[in-house]
Amino acid sequence: MTPPSNEVTELAEREYQHGFVTDIETEVIPKGLDEDVVRLISSKKNEPEWLLEWRLAAYRHWVTMSEPTWQKAHYPSIDFQDIAYWAAPKPKPKLNSLDEVDPELREMFDKLGISLAEQERLSNVAVDAIVDSVSVATTFKAKLAEAGVIFCSFSEAVAEHPDLVRANLGSVVPVRDNYYAALNSAVFSDGSFCYIPAGVRCPMELSTYFRINSAQTGQFERTLIVAEEGSYVSYLEGCTAPMRDENQLHAAVVELVAHTDAQIKYATVQNWYPGDAEGRGGIYNFVTKRGKCAGDRSKISWTQVETGSAITWKYPSVVLQGDDSVGEFYSVALTAGRQQADTGTKMIHIGKNTSSTIVSKGISAAHGQNTYRGQVKVLRSAQGARNFTQCDSLLIGSDCGAHTVPYIEVKNASAQVEHEASTSKIGEDQMFYCRQRGISEEDATSMIVNGFCREVFNELPMEFAVEAQRLLSVSLEGSVG
């Protein structure tokens, strides 16, 4: 195909927009964190005074807090003064063709079934090969604008829609919420902002958009999604492709606000570097994700597929404030190698007739430790609240662990709360059945695991569901037999 030149230009511009400019890179801020660093970050981003004050309030509270240690994971303590809190994104080295890509990585792409064009984009092959995607992206952007959907980087939103940001920032995860949320609030670099006006159904799955414009994940990312009355949006972060990152600690914050009759679907596929065989060097993924069903009949749904990171520590939660609001959480968390995951959700029922569903599937293999920790809280005001929780764990190998720690607190007599969980290994009869049909042990395991996770994959956008299945198989490689 012949790439039209104007699209090449557009692409170049897009990269500029995302801050891939060398002049930023030359600036060096020493490691460490104090008020001056917070001020510096804010000034570099040309932020308004109120945002700086907000950051400083977060920082001042953060210094009074102590690092939480209650999670069921072990890791050496983090030196928060040994982190550079302002790092301009560096351009990755450009490659001329896929032949230059690490063969291991290519093998992984093939297994995941990622298209050639996308493989090139993900491994940063020179732009002219992937113009098709770019033109698609441009079309998408025009389509979104037509519908009135605002979808941009956080910095852009602060500059162009300050009132919207100010009204909603910290309204779901306050700066004092927890240690890592406070840290993020003080030093967040950038992130995404999404606003769906009243009555608008976002014309496309924002997941699709993301696949074309892979979002640069920062160390302290901030995402804010606001769905006005009667609107709908489906959002997907992350990617099934393996992500490598220099920063070991990731402390992002995601806030969702759903007004009356609005609906937000938020899906995450996370496949960050889990560390080497001994667990060295993997990413610590300590994220605060929370949605607020502010209006009546609103709905927030979290779906996550967590296969990467050395430690995953997060509880995507829903505050069910509006009457008849609905919260959902679907999760697959896989720990292999030396990975540790302590993940689950919180459903806080405040409004009348609120309902929540939790489906969690944990898979532990090799030396992985997998903990489901979830809270269902029904406050006195939540007349007629309803919760159903199911969390199942699958154990593969004798050195792994699976833990289930639900907290159910009910203060309203009309609430109905159900929790059920099971933990077991792959049935020997199932394995035998597959083996006698000539299916290898590894393939059989993969089949059974995928069946185990089907309820959650069904919640993913279709193309991701397919990739997520393959991702599980790849992540389990070497854990069987």
Place this chain on the structure above:
Amino acid sequence: MTRTGSTCDLPRCSTCRLPSVRHADSHGLTAEALATLAPDLGGFRLVFANGHLVAELSTMPDPGSGVTVASLASVLATDPDRLEPLFAGRTAPADGMAALNLALADDGAFIHLATGAHADAPIHVVFCTTDVGHPVLASTHSLVVADPDSSATVVETHIGVGPLAGAACANAVTRVVLAPQATVHHYTVQDLPDTAFHLGVVDVIADHDSTFTAHTLSLGAAIARHEVRVHLDGDGADATVTGLYQPAGNQYHDHPVLVEHNTTNCTSRQIYNGVLDDHGHGVFNGRIMVAPAGMGTDATQSNRNLVLSDRAEVDTRPRLEILADDVKCAHGATVGQLDETAVHYLRTRGIPEPAARGMLTYAFATEMVDRIGPPALRAWAAQLVADRLGAVLGDDGPPPDANPDAGTGTGTGTGTGTGSVHTEEVTP
């Protein structure tokens, strides 16, 4: 599990505070008063008033028989060597109240079953709190030692003669040690006055192919915390830990339960039901821990709660910690109310609504009462449960089961959702 160390707190404490005649009075507890508070279960009986043995109300077997039922203080005085192995080599208790118990206790029940011995009738240990005109902390430390192939049923009842002038706190620890193939059924009935405090621990070590059951009825006390810890240390050991809590008024009932699967092929189940009324607050904090060596574990956990009042609160935390792969573990927890269709069904049969609700509530509670083996104990427990539910049952409520063997048999329709426990292996 290794239990090393050489703390030996009880004998040491007792040398400074040996039980004396002063301790051995009856604290105003008479046979008549006792008869109204606790039933005669037909077997040996030890009665303690504020933590001290009341010998005249107790019946003990002849020395030299296969079953020893005595006060710990008397064994300590006459045959301390018998206790040494049970105290030496134990690690210090992890929690403060257990440590305080070990330091302060100077009496308790001592039950020993020799190899092959079977106690036919339930052994009844009555802990009675009486009014002594000032606040009292009664610390008792009891031991149940079952040698190979022995069996017994031990019933612990915690009752009080109200009204109590000062704060009364019972801090009772019971340790059960099961040798291979031994069987112990342990019951705790806590029906203290609503002003008293109860702290109880039942700590169990089970050797291979032994069977243990713990059944707890939490009915009384202002604040009650009754903990059951079972360490399945031998292959094929089996444990059943069940309970019913019924906090009403301003009562608080807390139930920490731990079952540790430390070795292969052990089985366990935890089943707790709660009925919560008024400002009552109930807590179930159950844990199944499967050690890396716990292959072949089959463990379940179920907690169901019926909430009758908007001011009641229930916290349930059924936890699984699993470090082995060849296991089957499941748990379920529900919080809910009476099934309205069941209420409707009864009303269509001409039963007034309060009575219909009372029947269903009673049926939910007595599911746990029906698990009680000894008929005399079951009849008494049914009466206690019905008395406590009096306000709910109303005048038209069903009488307590006159014929305990018949059971109430209304297991269905009392439901609080469908949180059944799934024990099947994963089906893709």
